[in-house]
Amino acid sequence: MRTLHSAELLLPGPGSAPVADGAVLVEGDRIAALGPFGELAERFPHARARRWPGLLTPGLLVRGADELLERTYYPDDPYEITELGADPINGEAELEELKLTEARWGNSARRGTQKLLARGVVAVTGRFTVTAVRTAVSRSGLTILPPAAQEGTPSLDPFAGRDKAGQAFHGVLEAGAPARFAVFAVEDEAALLERGATTCVATVIGGRLLHRRR
Secondary structure (H helix, E strand, O other), X not given: OEEEEEEEEEOOOOOOOOEEEEEEEEEOOEEEEEEEHHHHHHHOOOOEEXXXXXXXXXXXXXXXXXXHHXXXXXXOOOOOHHHHOOOOEEOHHHHHHHOOOHHHHHHHHHHHHHHHHOOOEEEEXXXXXXXXXXXXXXXXXXXXXXXXXXXXXXXXXXXXXXXXXXXXXXXXXXXXXEOOEEEEOOOOHHHHHHHOHHHEXXXXXXXXXXXXXX
16 A cells, blocks of 8 residues: 655755655555655555654664663653653663563563654664564664764764754665655754654654654
């Protein structure tokens, strides 16, 4: 089935001009076409339409995800919140105190990957050594890339420490490319950098809607 995802502004990525009232046509796990919504809607009248507010961009890349998922514990809400609090836990001494098993690390990683998807992330870099964590990341749909040079402290928000929002984009949106993109409830790239990835309203990977803000 073809799905036409449209937003107030389409930002295909570096080297491509923004498209006002733009859209991306997804067929299977690939982008079949992109351009002004009116033109694509006329060419593909039977495509299922999804209309989103704000800015549609390439999905985001998080570097150092092994630090975020193998050396940071995300308490289970609501079961552990009373005892541990809601904030992620890191630090060698704090983690040692928790006496975490591999199964608990895997469950924590699943919660962590949901936080990443909810921020428009489609790919991560890192060297995962805990089998349950790597399995959780793989099953989430996120692409795992080799470790890369890290700038600053790893963050759930790929825009943290960036000068331009485009520095966090993974790939570009073009016909034939994998259908992995995100939508943010902001008006332009400057607002996206200022307000951050928590403005994400939808994340698509492999043509599948893996996150939608409720």
